[in-house]
């Protein structure tokens with residue numbers, strides 16, 4: 001198996017994935033703008049790089065079979081902070097993948113569709129309804145994958161991650177939670193699947209309260225093993241007092257900086 005490049009290696013999920021994938025015998029190239037804070041896993045190297053530096057990213061990807069792209073701005077921030085790492089940086093990743101003949105596994109997010117209502121059950125081909133500039137950058141990333149597959153045959157697996165934490169910590173996460181174990185198995189399946197084309201996966205555990213339905217997981221042979229339901233009693237029935245946050249799948253990202261003066265119409269396609 002060729003080496004695998006992991007961006008965002010020093011972040012929360014990078015630090016989960018690096019040791020877990022190394023334990024499976026993978027040769028990992030880790031990179032991040034920040035130093036890797038843990039002892040290096042076996043057969044792993046770390047090189048510091050900024051996603052804004054296309055040359056450095058291309059060099060890092062040389063000879064790799066896959067790029068796990070987990071780096072960049074991972075929360076709601078002003079446009080100017082998001083643009084370089086998440087838009088230009090994403091382009092650098094795809095150009096590097098094209099040159100290396102590598103597959104991209106992209107850490108996308110539910111915030112690319114966060115303005116869908118919680119009462120909907122979405123399939124992976126639903127319309128993008130980003131709830132923030134961050135979410136918009138994830139929609140851009142998925143569409144970049146669409147372009148590079150259609151035009152250049154670069155395979156890519158887009159993981160619409162819900163909430164990936166050790167355990168769910170609020171009522172919304174009973175719908176969106178992804179366990180660390182399910183994440184690791186999903187990433188491994190995304191790399192080792194024989195053919196993926198361009199595909200989109202709802203990256204959440206087997207949560208009965210999920211907002212999400214069909215996707216392309218059959219191509220990967222992946223199914224989640226964990227469930228947020230085991231934590232229901234612990235999380236409790238607490239709902240948030242903000243009606244916008246409660247109404248939309250993106251929660252607090254949808255309500256942040258929300259400036260419509262009256263409630264949005266229930267019919268999403270109404271111009272009222």
Ligand SMILES: NC(=O)c1ccc[n+]([C@@H]2O[C@H](COP(=O)([O-])OP(=O)(O)OC[C@H]3O[C@@H](n4cnc5c(N)ncnc54)[C@H](O)[C@@H]3O)[C@@H](O)[C@H]2O)c1
Pocket residue numbers: 007008009010011012013014031032033034049050051052069070071072073074075085089107108109110160161162163164165
């Ligand atoms: N954790 C979740 O629940 C969740 C949910 C949805 C999507 N995601 C996505 O998964 C990925 C990882 O999430 P996380 O929780 O580990 O985020 P994180 O913020 O902990 O990690 C992101 C890493 O990217 C690095 N980075 C930022 N700008 C960079 C740049 N210009 N060049 C190089 N590296 C840079 C940071 O130093 C950081 O280590 C992110 O893309 C995030 O959007 C995570």
